[in-house]
Amino acid sequence: MKIIEHAELGNPADVLKLKELPSRAPEAGEVRVKIIATPIHPANLLQITGQYASAPQLPSVPGGEGIAEVIEVGDGVDHIKPGQNVLIAGAGGTWRDEMTAPAAAFIPAPPGDVEQLSMLAVNPLTAHLLLTTFRELKAGDWIIQSAANSAVGEMVIQLAAQRGIRTVNVVRREILVPGLRALGGDVVLTDGPDLADRVKEATDGAPIVLAFDSVAGETFERLVGTLAYGATIVSYGVLSGQPPQLNLASVIANDVHVRGFWLAKWYETAGPDERQSAFGGLIPLIAGGRIKTRIDSRYPLEEIREAVTRASENGRDGKVILTPNAA
């Protein structure tokens, strides 16, 4: 089998190497699969360079999710059969063409768009958990988010629209506005000092009860400034690289709740019921094509250098996917 590995931290295009290893048959309780599609996420690239919150143990095979076809199963594995497709959720090191891992790392996948399904367990799951963990939302409620054109941001727009939740979407460039409106964003605005006034105008002053921020810096404070009494802001990233500005007057006088979300921690702590419920809600929407992640391009493992270079480029339009077993 082929794996993508790096023995040191550094620029992904330089440190990632393709390596050939013998396949490994599944032991009792294990499953062997061949990987159909596995995405390249910004967090993967940060981890390879050593800039992520948690450092990989070297040598390391990157990749955190994907979709695969089952080749064979070990003793005692009854719910997964050879030939069926499975999602990889909870086993790292997916940038390879074959994988042998405990059955618990795989979730049976329905028929449907395999590339979309391969990207369910990180960004759509984050969007789903952001929308369900912090506050009971009902149709007609308003929320706001920064970096609305990120993969998570676009998922938030689509998942919210499915439930009739109305979104204010903040981006940094005017050119992104039409695309996000077409995706279902109710209001799309560029960031700036007068954000709160423009939000108020665009929403007729409707109370905004929940905010998602992955930018930090001034944007964090500006989002807080748009919120209703008792609203919650959830931080899940620091794209600006700046510490957030926190307006205590809003926290004290406007009872704004500040929370954080980290998917890695959710995977560590979520029990089987919680996982079942999260995946069970998302899988039909994605398999049925009702919500989508944009895809920029596909690469075989042999072109990993080109793939990670493309994934780092600003101009790309969606995710870069590795397709290790494509014909």
Next chain:
Amino acid sequence: MKIIEHAELGNPADVLKLKELPSRAPEAGEVRVKIIATPIHPANLLQITGQYASAPQLPSVPGGEGIAEVIEVGDGVDHIKPGQNVLIAGAGGTWRDEMTAPAAAFIPAPPGDVEQLSMLAVNPLTAHLLLTTFRELKAGDWIIQSAANSAVGEMVIQLAAQRGIRTVNVVRREILVPGLRALGGDVVLTDGPDLADRVKEATDGAPIVLAFDSVAGETFERLVGTLAYGATIVSYGVLSGQPPQLNLASVIANDVHVRGFWLAKWYETAGPDERQSAFGGLIPLIAGGRIKTRIDSRYPLEEIREAVTRASENGRDGKVILTPNAA
């Protein structure tokens, strides 16, 4: 009757004036009282200078709480009788010797230390609500607070000790340590860059689940740095005048919840049951002398200038109280 009034914002010693007015008999549903004791709080002084979050409507009589003796009651008032003592909770303008207001503004007071009871509805109530609103605490749990020598801070120490909750108390000056330990503070430390390490040592690494901060600035971030996974920090003041520093790594990776508390809002929104429960828990502890606020000095209304000057001095040791009807 005599009232203390200011017609303009400014230095309290300059703008506050003693004024004589005719008494007003209670109408139906009202109660007339004579004020025994009413404290001078920092928030009162800030409001007079115009530096508080909400500005007073001028001319204004300052003062937000006190204890009084009932002189007469209007038609339809059955639960309050002439001669009994009542707490003033929910009627502003207490810096006067007589007051006529709706019966709902008064709570029957038990026998006990009238001066202590006169200061129940602001600082002890804040401490009580901080300890009961944000997290279920049980005996043995650890909490941390800044400005532990403030009136609220000392109340937190005493109320926590009553329930077996253990406190880490952070102050700015070493000289305050013995007094707070004597009051029941389990750990008392001076603030500084290595605060988290010293807290860990002093508590044997026990998880700290709740923090109260009224300082903001760097202290806010340092308190956050001492907290356990999933803990809550509640901001209720900005004594340093600096915006808080917020460490997003703690919010995202350590799931720290940031909340705010403002007593004025609680009074606006708390229903009768909530008030009953809050006051009902505190009154016996204070009437029975089991928890105490330090008192620096007492002044008649005629010496309001001296009283507010004293209340602004750093060297005072506790609260300054107005005693309008003292012999």
